[in-house]
Amino acid sequence: MRKWITGRPTVIMEKGKLLEANMKKVKYSIDDLNQHLRELGTFNIAEVEFAVLEVSGKLSVLKKTAYQNIAKQDVLSKPFKEMSLPVELIMDGEIIHKNLTSHYTEQWINLELSNRQLQLNQVLYAVVSTNGMLYVDEYKDQLSAPTDRE
Secondary structure, eight states, rough: HHHHHHHOOOOEETTEEEOOOHHHHTTEEEEHHHHHHHHHTTGGGGGEEEEETTTSSEEEEOOOGGGSOOOOOHHHTTOOOOOOOOOEETTTTTTTTOOOOHHHHHHHHOOHHHHHTTTGGGGGEEEETTOOOOEEEEEESSTOOOOOOO
8 A cells, every 4th residue: 555655666767778658657758867867977878777766756776887886996097088978969759950069960860870770760869978979769669759750
């Protein structure tokens, strides 16, 4: 009865993939997810293995093994690669034109999608992560994907 009264945590990401049906069920957007990840110090969505929206509204995150905290001595022996803020390029099957740059052009996006054998309307979310890698999450439920694209 306690679960019925207080609710249950909702898995938002599982094995690095967004669970859009769960997000819709709890009215949780990609913007909400990105905000909560940043508040937790995670600026790269590709680092996340699991994300759970707790009943309290807080987000719990388990990072992929490669991104989990390491000992200070491990860090001191390896050079750091310069990082930048993530650049969102596609949301809900549409290119975010205001975020395009001389490097991240519409042509570049189309080439990257082609290399992944995807079309724009199959992409729920795409972002260039803090380390310069393109993270693409496609619609799992094709009924929720935009269909009136040309």
